[in-house]
Amino acid sequence: MDYREVDTASEYVCRLDHGADWRGQIEEFAAERDIDAAFFYGLGAVQDAEVLFYDQDRQEYDAIEFDEPLEVATCVGNVSHLNDERFAHTHAVLSRPDGTALAGHLDRATVFAGELYVRAFDTHLEREHDEPTDLDLWNL
Amino acid sequence: MDYREVDTASEYVCRLDHGADWRGQIEEFAAERDIDAAFFYGLGAVQDAEVLFYDQDRQEYDAIEFDEPLEVATCVGNVSHLNDERFAHTHAVLSRPDGTALAGHLDRATVFAGELYVRAFDTHLEREHDEPTDLDLWNL
Amino acid sequence: MDYREVDTASEYVCRLDHGADWRGQIEEFAAERDIDAAFFYGLGAVQDAEVLFYDQDRQEYDAIEFDEPLEVATCVGNVSHLNDERFAHTHAVLSRPDGTALAGHLDRATVFAGELYVRAFDTHLEREHDEPTDLDLWNL
Numbered sequence: 520m521d522y523r524e525v526d527t528a529s530e531y532v533c534r535l536d537h538g539a540d541w542r543g544q545i546e547e548f549a550a551e552r553d554i555d556a557a558f559f560y561g562l563g564a565v566q567d568a569e570v571l572f573y574d575q576d577r578q579e580y581d582a583i584e585f586d587e588p589l590e591v592a593t594c595v596g597n598v599s600h601l602n603d604e605r606f607a608h609t610h611a612v613l614s615r616p617d618g619t620a621l622a623g624h625l626d627r628a629t630v631f632a633g634e635l636y637v638r639a640f641d642t643h644l645e646r647e648h649d650e651p652t653d654l655d656l657w658n659l
Numbered sequence: 660m661d662y663r664e665v666d667t668a669s670e671y672v673c674r675l676d677h678g679a680d681w682r683g684q685i686e687e688f689a690a691e692r693d694i695d696a697a698f699f700y701g702l703g704a705v706q707d708a709e710v711l712f713y714d715q716d717r718q719e720y721d722a723i724e725f726d727e728p729l730e731v732a733t734c735v736g737n738v739s740h741l742n743d744e745r746f747a748h749t750h751a752v753l754s755r756p757d758g759t760a761l762a763g764h765l766d767r768a769t770v771f772a773g774e775l776y777v778r779a780f781d782t783h784l785e786r787e788h789d790e791p792t793d794l795d796l797w798n799l
Numbered sequence: 800m801d802y803r804e805v806d807t808a809s810e811y812v813c814r815l816d817h818g819a820d821w822r823g824q825i826e827e828f829a830a831e832r833d834i835d836a837a838f839f840y841g842l843g844a845v846q847d848a849e850v851l852f853y854d855q856d857r858q859e860y861d862a863i864e865f866d867e868p869l870e871v872a873t874c875v876g877n878v879s880h881l882n883d884e885r886f887a888h889t890h891a892v893l894s895r896p897d898g899t900a901l902a903g904h905l906d907r908a909t910v911f912a913g914e915l916y917v918r919a920f921d922t923h924l925e926r927e928h929d930e931p932t933d934l935d936l937w938n939l
């Protein structure tokens with residue numbers, strides 16, 4: 520396991536904007552606060568969502584659209600740099616009115632309400648192409 | 660996205676009491692330690708659970724009861740003030756013997772075993788009525 | 800609720816090794832860095848997984864095998880000592896190509912890719928046998 524010891528630069532309690540994109544807001548916030556590396560987690564609800572599943576054989580993401588209101592039971596992710604832009608790698612567990620859970624890589628979702636804890640580190644994390652997985656991963 | 664930069668007041672590793680209410684214990688703990696703002700996450704198992712789903716059209720919570728033992732695959736939430744009381748906004752992902760997952764806003768659950776990390780902040784977070792969602796949200 | 804106030808010893812951003820065991824790597828990392836107590840959370844994908852469900856009546860774990868690629872929507876857990884070895888108590892929420900979620904106590908999983916935030920504490924946490932649950936829990 521590769522790792523990097525980090526120091527914390529700042530911590531934030533956040534409230535996502537109703538009607539805006541869940542992941543996009545995190546990336547805008549990171550850019551506004553000059554956050555080059557962070558981890559976050561939170562909870563809330565969305566009006567719809569698109570999650571991705573990575574096909575490990577074909578090495579491509581497939582999209583799954585949920586055009587319905589869902590609870591965000593958990594959202595975890597991190598912020599780092601990818602191709603000179605800040606990227607919020609975001610996973611979420613969502614739930615339906617009967618309590619059944621859906622989950623995956625959260626590409627976009629229209630926020631109904633959302634609350635996050637963001638912990639920004641005093642380091643720079645960069646994603647680079649990784650051969651075995653064809654994903655963009657950290658070189659720690 | 661609204662946000663507030665916070666400083667950490669204290670950090671805790673917690674073990675929930677067998678047979679007591681999951682959310683109620685967090686609120687009692689927050690009151691006992693004078694915690695006015697916190698985020699937490701953890702894991703465990705419960706003997707039963709009641710999760711809520713917020714109907715975004717009717718703007719009301721609907722309850723879903725699970726009268727069965729469940730793993731707590733993930734629990735995330737936060738503590739803040741609502742109507743002069745401490746409220747632990749708690750979401751959880753639960754699982755059944757076959758591994759299928761259930762999730763939602765955790766209203767109450769009888770603890771079988773539970774472990775939490777609680778991070779208390781040196782600030783005061785208050786919930787107020789929010790018009791568009793009819794929820795009680797932070798004014799950051 | 801039992802609790803212990805803790806101080807942070809160190810924080811890490813980690814990348815799990817492709818093809819190795821998810822939980823085993825966390826335990827090796829903890830041993831290598833002399834971590835006696837920690838909480839962690841993260842996300843990623845696995846090539847297969849074995850999750851456990853604790854039968855609260857029989858007081859035994861039952862295993863559920865998933866021999867298929869899955870997203871790790873969320874992984875939360877902690878590190879402490881059990882029988883003189885470091886044990887990573889690990890729960891995970893996994894997801895399938897159609898977005899349905901699976902979850903439980905993660906015993907082992909072959910990493911496809913994984914990213915973790917680990918927060919190590921300046922304390923020693925030890926698990927001991929607990930009579931009512933027949934689990935190994937902390938004596939805080």
